Amino acid sequence: MPVFPPGRWINPSDRPGWCAVAGAGRFAVPVHGGRFERHHHDDDEIWFISAGKARILVDGGERYVQAGDIVLTRAGDTHDVVEVYEALHGFFVETGLPAGGRVGHLYRDPADAAGHDVPRRPVPEDFPCASR
Numbered sequence: 001m002p003v004f005p006p007g008r009w010i011n012p013s014d015r016p017g018w019c020a021v022a023g024a025g026r027f028a029v030p031v032h033g034g035r036f037e038r039h040h041h042d043d044d045e046i047w048f049i050s051a052g053k054a055r056i057l058v059d060g061g062e063r064y065v066q067a068g069d070i071v072l073t074r075a076g077d078t079h080d081v082v083e084v085y086e087a088l089h090g091f092f093v094e095t096g097l098p099a100g101g102r103v104g105h106l107y108r109d110p111a112d113a114a115g116h117d118v119p120r121r122p123v124p125e126d127f128p129c130a131s132r
Contacts, residue, residue, distance in 0.1 A: 008025065009023055009024065009025030010023060010024040010025060011023050011103060011104075012097070012103055020096045021093055021094060021095060021096055022041075022043050022094040022095065022096050022097045022101070022103055023092070023093070023094040023103065023104065024091070024092065024093045024094070025091070025092060026089070026090070026091050026092075027047075027088075027089070027090050027091075027092060028087065028088065028089045028090075029052075029054065029081050029084050029087070029088040029118050030084075030087050031084055031085075031086065031087050031120040032120065033117075034081075034084055034087075034088075034117070034118040034120070035115045035116065035117055035118060036080060036081040036115060036116065036118050037080070037105055037107070037112060037113065037114075037115040037116075038057070038078055038079075038080040038107070038108075038112040038116070039078065039079065039080070039105035039106060039107055039112060039113075040073075040075075040076055040077055040078045040079065040105075040106050040107075040108070041073070041075060041076075041094055041104070041105070041106060042075055042076070042097060042098060042101035042102045042103075042106065043075050043094050043095050043096055043097050043098065043101055044072070044073065044074055044075050044094075044095040045072075045073045045079070045092055045093065045094050045095065046070065046071070046072055046073075046092065046093045046095065047065075047069075047070065047071040047073070047090050047091070047092050048069075048070055048090055048091045048092075049065050049066060049067055049068065049069040049070075049071070049088065049089070049090045050067060050089045050090055050091060051067050051086070051087065051088070051089040051090075052066065052067065052084065052085075052086040052087050052088035052089055052090075053065070053066045053067075053084070053085040053086045053088070053123060053127065054066075054081055054082070054083065054084040054085060054086075054088045054118075055081075055082045055083050055085075056071065056079065056080065056081050056082060057078065057079055057080040057081075057082055058071055058073055058077065058079045059073070059074075059077060060077070062082055064124075064127055064128060065088075066127075066128075075098070075101075078108065078112075081118050082118070083118060083119050083120070083121045084118055084119075084120055084121070085120070085121060085122065085123040085124075085127070086123075
């Protein structure tokens with residue numbers, strides 16, 4: 001069984017033959033100097049948020065996320081990290097490519113591909129309690 005060290009993502013070129021995921025790995029957006037890209041995929045993607053608090057764009061709207069949340073994104077849906085309140089850490093899985101699908105981040109325009117600074121903000125008053 002392969003073990004992938006921190007910072008290394010699983011992708012179709014180095015995954016075991018029995019593994020159907022298109023990609024998997026960790027991501028982080030720090031509170032200072034964080035950047036992210038507004039993007040989509042040709043397959044579905046799942047995020048597990050392991051630490052932090054943030055506001056993200058997913059499923060056509062903005063939502064708060066925090067440690068313990070699972071985010072599901074359908075193929076073709078644009079998603080992004082809009083702002084962070086605490087350093088955001090998570091794990092992603094791209095579920096598997098449809099026939100003719102492309103691997104990795106896909107962009108609607110060059111500005112999205114360039115990425116953007118993710119601002120740090122104080123935790124908003126309406127941020128949900130972690131015990132939901």
